[in-house]
Amino acid sequence: MDGGPLLHQACDILICDIVVSIHLGAPIRSVNPTPNGGIDVHRSGTVHASIVHGSTRWGNALRRRSTYDLTDTQAGQVDQFTCRQVRLVMSRIALLGLGRMGSQMALRLLDEGHQLTLWNRSGVPDVLRGTDATAAPTPSEAVRGAEIVITMLTDGAAVSDVLFGSNGAVNGLSPEAVLVDMSTIGPAAVAELRARLAPQLRFIDAPVQGSTPKARAGELVILAGGAPVDVDHCRPALESLGKLRHLGALGAGAAAKLVVNLALGSSFVVLGEALRLSDRLDLDAEMMLDVLTGTAVGSLVPRLRARLSNPDAPTQFSVGLAAKDLRLVGATGALDDGAVAGAERMLTAAADAGYGEMDITVLPAFLRGGKDH
Numbered sequence: 001m002d003g004g005p006l007l008h009q010a011c012d013i014l015i016c017d018i019v020v021s022i023h024l025g026a027p028i029r030s031v032n033p034t035p036n037g038g039i040d041v042h043r044s045g046t047v048h049a050s051i052v053h054g055s056t057r058w059g060n061a062l063r064r065r066s067t068y069d070l071t072d073t074q075a076g077q078v079d080q081f082t083c084r085q086v087r088l089v090m091s092r093i094a095l096l097g098l099g100r101m102g103s104q105m106a107l108r109l110l111d112e113g114h115q116l117t118l119w120n121r122s123g124v125p126d127v128l129r130g131t132d133a134t135a136a137p138t139p140s141e142a143v144r145g146a147e148i149v150i151t152m153l154t155d156g157a158a159v160s161d162v163l164f165g166s167n168g169a170v171n172g173l174s175p176e177a178v179l180v181d182m183s184t185i186g187p188a189a190v191a192e193l194r195a196r197l198a199p200q201l202r203f204i205d206a207p208v209q210g211s212t213p214k215a216r217a218g219e220l221v222i223l224a225g226g227a228p229v230d231v232d233h234c235r236p237a238l239e240s241l242g243k244l245r246h247l248g249a250l251g252a253g254a255a256a257k258l259v260v261n262l263a264l265g266s267s268f269v270v271l272g273e274a275l276r277l278s279d280r281l282d283l284d285a286e287m288m289l290d291v292l293t294g295t296a297v298g299s300l301v302p303r304l305r306a307r308l309s310n311p312d313a314p315t316q317f318s319v320g321l322a323a324k325d326l327r328l329v330g331a332t333g334a335l336d337d338g339a340v341a342g343a344e345r346m347l348t349a350a351a352d353a354g355y356g357e358m359d360i361t362v363l364p365a366f367l368r369g370g371k372d373h
Contacts, residue, residue: 093150094148096162097153097183139169140172144174146173151181159183159193160193160196179203180205181204181207187255205252205254209257225247227250262326307361315357319363
């Protein structure tokens with residue numbers, strides 16, 4: 001059944017005595033029967049869901065991601081399957097901050113069928129032009145009517161400015177909206193934001209573990225902190241991006257992200273120093289990478305090899321941001337003379353030497369004196 005130009009909001013379809021009610025935040029372009037008696041729902045040529053005899057089989061865009069309610073109907077049974085009514089609910093989301101991670105998250109949310117309004121200080125990047133997203137000129141305009149407002153920015157100062165500065169988002173937030181900060185800013189900054197926000201505004205922190213390819217594929221780990229009811233409200237949108245882990249009260253996600261980045265940043269420094277020592281001992285670097293695969297830093301070796309084979313590949317996590325994160329770790333309570341302090345000095349030195357916008361996988365090259373870079 002061709003939907004014609006556009007079917008908006010909702011449609012009810014009767015196929016094989018099964019009534020399927022589909023509610024999407026974005027328009028449906030066509031609804032087609034399948035040979036086995038089900039239906040495929042298409043939006044912009046992409047299969048969003050395949051529903052067969054009352055059971056749900058997720059296609060590319062909605063697989064396991066969206067909120068769905070299954071309720072018995074009175075339609076009887078078809079081929080031993082109980083007829084069900086399936087409701088797919090998509091969210092109206094504003095995303096503020098479209099850097100490397102934010103832009104890939106936006107693409108993923110669009111893939112999932114969410115309605116998306118975007119704002120970025122330097123304008124919408126080319127990768128998002130021509131998509132179904134709407135661009136807004138200011139944060140306050142971007143968030144009007146949004147159920148969920150996501151900030152994905154460089155640091156706490158940037159988040160504060162976007163929320164409370166000129167034309168800041170707080171001026172346009174709906175009373176029913178949930179603010180979700182996914183930046184890496186630490187628990188102290190999260191607490192400061194909470195203190196400045198209106199008491200009735202719902203707010204969770206949900207920084208992510210994973211790089212840009214994981215964001216694009218919907219395979220991030222989202223480390224969330226906040227009231228359970230608020231996290232659950234955002235679950236369909238956040239699970240569009242990956243695996244959601246609710247770690248506790250507000251600030252727990254931001255705290256966990258610092259622990260994760262302490263381990264990641266320090267590990268790349270360790271790997272770089274291991275290869276530097278190998279050079280000094282006249283050991284073959286490729287052979288030592290094989291050996292190091294069996295050590296605690298082994299999981300980083302494939303990523304380093306990928307960078308060595310393609311040094312011009314896009315940056316996933318920059319040296320400069322890694323240095324910023326480890327400074328934040330140090331200010332939060334890491335040992336003054338511990339491993340993280342040394343790793344932060346190395347990362348800062350690399351950033352100061354011109355490596356700041358490069359991927360963290362170039363750090364071993366910097367520590368080895370520019371080898372393989």
